[in-house]
Amino acid sequence: MDSPASASSTPDDFWSIIKLIQLSPDQRVYLKVYVVESKAGAIACMLFSLLFLGTWPALLTLLERRGRLPQHTYLDYTITNLLAATFIAFTIGEIGRSTMEQPKFFTQLSQVQDNWPSVLFAIAGGVVLSLGNLSTQYAWAFVGLSVTELMYRPCVVDTNDLENGVDSGEKAKAGTALFLIEVENKRAMKVFGKSSYTGLAITFFAGACLSLFSPAFNLATNNQWHVLKDGVPHLSVYTTFFYFSVSSSLLATILNFTFLYRPVLNAPKSSIMSYVNDWDGRGWALLAGLLSGFGNGLQFMGGQAAGYAAADAVQALPLVSTFWGVILFGEYRRSSGRTYTLLAGMLIMFIAAVAILMASAGHRK
Numbered sequence: 001m002d003s004p005a006s007a008s009s010t011p012d013d014f015w016s017i018i019k020l021i022q023l024s025p026d027q028r029v030y031l032k033v034y035v036v037e038s039k040a041g042a043i044a045c046m047l048f049s050l051l052f053l054g055t056w057p058a059l060l061t062l063l064e065r066r067g068r069l070p071q072h073t074y075l076d077y078t079i080t081n082l083l084a085a086t087f088i089a090f091t092i093g094e095i096g097r098s099t100m101e102q103p104k105f106f107t108q109l110s111q112v113q114d115n116w117p118s119v120l121f122a123i124a125g126g127v128v129l130s131l132g133n134l135s136t137q138y139a140w141a142f143v144g145l146s147v148t149e150l151m152y153r154p155c156v157v158d159t160n161d162l163e164n165g166v167d168s169g170e171k172a173k174a175g176t177a178l179f180l181i182e183v184e185n186k187r188a189m190k191v192f193g194k195s196s197y198t199g200l201a202i203t204f205f206a207g208a209c210l211s212l213f214s215p216a217f218n219l220a221t222n223n224q225w226h227v228l229k230d231g232v233p234h235l236s237v238y239t240t241f242f243y244f245s246v247s248s249s250l251l252a253t254i255l256n257f258t259f260l261y262r263p264v265l266n267a268p269k270s271s272i273m274s275y276v277n278d279w280d281g282r283g284w285a286l287l288a289g290l291l292s293g294f295g296n297g298l299q300f301m302g303g304q305a306a307g308y309a310a311a312d313a314v315q316a317l318p319l320v321s322t323f324w325g326v327i328l329f330g331e332y333r334r335s336s337g338r339t340y341t342l343l344a345g346m347l348i349m350f351i352a353a354v355a356i357l358m359a360s361a362g363h364r365k
Contacts, residue, residue: 035102035237036305045302050354052295054320056288060137063281069270070137071259072278076285077292078252084293085245093238101233108239117227118220118235119243125216126247132209133292134252138265139202198265217244217300237304241297319350 036042056077063073093105103111112119219225220240228234235243260270 036301038305042302042305045298045305049295049298049302051320052291052298056291056295057136059284059288059291063284064137066281068278068281068285069275070267071256071263071270072275073281073285073288074134074137074252075256075275076282077289078249078256080286080289081293082245082249082289084290085241085297088294088297089238089242093236093242102236103233105236105238105242108233108235111232114232115228115235118223118240121216121220121227122235122240122243123247125213125220126244126249127251128209128216129213129244129296130248130251130255132206132213133248134255135202135206135209138267139199139206213244214303217241218303220244221300221304237300241300245293245296319347319354 036045060070060073060077064070089105095104098104098107108115217240220235220243221237223234257272259267260272260275263269
């Protein structure tokens with residue numbers, strides 16, 4: 001049996017299942033709705049989110065550079081992205097007993113007549129996220145993944161698998177005109193001769209959209225603007241994420257089906273049957289959607305416990321990006337000493353930023 005001294009030394013933020021147990025007025029034991037409440041749990045969510053959200057853009061960019069149409073890729077991505085959110089809501093969101101203070105997922109779905117103002121914030125967050133993510137997919141082709149991600153958030157995930165895409169017996173030397181022509185001929189979107197200002201404009205639009213989704217999610221779950229009537233419980237993170245993902249996926253599906261027949265930015269035309277029969281790279285696109293869905297879900301779960309500003313530590317994605325770029329795809333190979341110095345400085349700054357943001361995570365009551 002533990003002594004009183006040992007019991008009192010237990011950290012307050014220990015992530016324990018005991019915190020889920022509660023007594024009802026009739027003295028029966030039941031589980032509360034599961035919510036991440038500890039600092040340790042919030043940091044774990046943020047770390048996994050950092051890994052997932054730093055990986056999915058690399059997969060989409062890789063597919064575009066190998067010639068898969070962005071419309072096909074994003075439609076596949078959208079399917080599993082929504083499935084991830086649905087899985088989180090239907091499983092974790094249904095853990096425990098529904099109460100007036102903490103209703104479960106399905107209970108809150110039936111209360112839309114009361115909580116609809118928060119639902120609208122969640123839907124708005126999903127809309128701007130969808131517009132931002134879709135815009136960045138086209139911006140990557142114009143100005144490169146590294147430039148795009150750095151300008152709309154501190155995120156650089158560069159697959160740069162260019163040499164692997166050259167099928168000729170003798171590969172053209174990286175950086176030569178022949179090499180660039182071979183790469184351009186293989187990729188889905190032809191950008192040679194196009195103005196980089198187009199890509200920059202798309203990037204800034206994406207940045208404006210992506211700067212709004214997290215505040216909208218915060219307003220939906222915490223009701224800082226007091227749009228709910230007295231006594232109406234706040235939306236849980238799981239219900240908010242479900243509405244958020246449904247609106248994001250619905251808009252993405254409508255736009256990309258439109259882009260099949262009316263493509264933008266000189267992307268090739270396609271059709272529904274061409275999309276259905278296009279299995280080349282589909283597995284990677286589906287995986288990207290799962291990573292994005294679970295990554296966003298974990299970010300919001302951590303944000304509910306530690307604060308959404310602290311959870312934005314997941315935007316420091318060059319830590320993951322550099323792994324993909326240097327270790328797997330040969331990024332920065334044959335670069336100058338100055339480039340390596342700048343790269344090291346960037347990574348050190350991001351590591352410091354992540355450490356400070358995660359250290360600021362606190363228990364939220």
